[in-house]
Amino acid sequence: MQLDLNLLAALDALLEEGSVAGAADRLHVTAPAMSRSLGRIRRTTGDQILVRTGRTMTPTPYAIAVREQVHDLLQQVRGVLAPSRELDLATLERTFTLRWHDALVALGGPALLAAVREQAPGVRLRFIAESSIDTPELRRGEVDLAANADSPTAPEIHADRVAESEQVVVVRRGHPLTRVKTVTAARYAAAEHISVSRRGRLGNILDDALARLDLTRRVVVTAPTESAAFEFARGSDLVVTAPESTARSAAADLGMVLLPLPLDLPPAPVYLSWHQRYDTDPAHIWLRDLARTALTGAVSGEGRTAR
Structure with missing residues (x-):
């Protein structure tokens, strides 16, 4: 049945x-049209x-019994077809799943959480x-917001380049490179x-840049995160x-020393990515704005608190 x-x-x-006349006035239709609708309702429900x-x-006993249910259903349908764009942060209850690069979680996560708790507890x-x-979590709706250095290629995944950071050389205090006047590409290699x-890859864009200078480097170990790599390097x-x-x-x-990278490399970007289904979702827009502020401030070193 349709x-x-x-x-x-x-x-x-x-x-x-x-009354038929009152209902017709309320819906701005003619009385005959409303009378025809009543006839169809009677045939559909089997009730007068x-x-x-x-x-x-x-109203019949059946009509009295379903009156509130009909009104509630109609309000739900209207809410689905014409959703409110108002966002009440004070009463908003929602859980967002974020898949961020671990370094970005450490840098921008606390500032984002502080802003979220202040505005929407x-x-x-x-x-x-x-x-x-x-992994396709963004496409499947299992992740609301991703943040990493990768620019998405799928057309349904939207992204903003929210920050960038120059690459540097990180070594322990007293490392031989800290005792030279200039860290050249040859010394670096x-x-x-x-x-x-x-993924445990031994090579990356650094090796491509060195190859253009007829240089190679020796990678003796890989680590899955920067924090783990720093622990290897500190000793x-x-x-x-x-x-x-x-x-x-x-x-x-950790008492590490930062040195300039003697290679011509573009800065490392930070992309904030989400599925297009959330483009007009007011709560998601609000979260994206806070995340953008937190990441931009943290990566640029301008602060750890999003406002």
């Missing part, structure tokens, strides 16, 4: 007004809905680890390196190359 949602609006008006009692119409954030393989790769002569935004904390917390 259902006509117009009949739901007509039934609601008939039960509220108690309204019966004449003298000069007035009286009913919102919860779930930061989950990045995978070592390409001659050192032993640790590569940061979630050895290994060299880590990482975004300056991430390396700042290593210099402050």
Whole structure:
């Protein structure tokens, strides 16, 4: 059986007004048109809905029983077809899942959480680890917001480039490279390196840049995260190359030294990515704005609190 949602609006008006004429005025249709709708409702439900009692119409017991349910259903349908764009942060209750690069969680996560808790205490954030393989969580709706250095290629995934950070060389205090006047590309290549790769790859764009100078480097170990790589390097002569935004904390917390990278490389970008289904979702727009502010400020070193 095919259902006509117009009949739901007509039934609601008939039960509220108690007459065909009143329901017709309410829905801005003619009385004959409303009378035809009442006939269709009677055939669909098998109930008279309204019966004449003298000069007035009286609802049947069935009509009285379903009156509130019909009204609530109609309001739900209207809410689905014309959703409110108003966002009440004070009462918003929602859990967002974020898949961010681990360094970005450490840099921008606290500022984002502080801003969220201040504005919408009913919102919860779930930061989950990045995978070592390409995964479709954004497309499937399992992740609300991703943040990493990858620009998405799928047309349904939208992204903003929210920040960028220059690459630097990170070594322990007293490392041989700290005792030379200038870290040249040749000296950089001659050192032993640790590569940061979630997939365990030994090579990356650094090797391409060195190859253009007829230089090669030796990667002796890989680590899945920058923080793990810094731990390797703090007690050895290994060299880590990482975004300056991430390396700042290593210099402050681990006593590492930052040196300029003697290669012509573009800065490491930070992309905020989401599925297009959330483009016009008011709560998601609000979260994206806070995340953009938190990441931009953290990567640029302008602060750790999003406003």
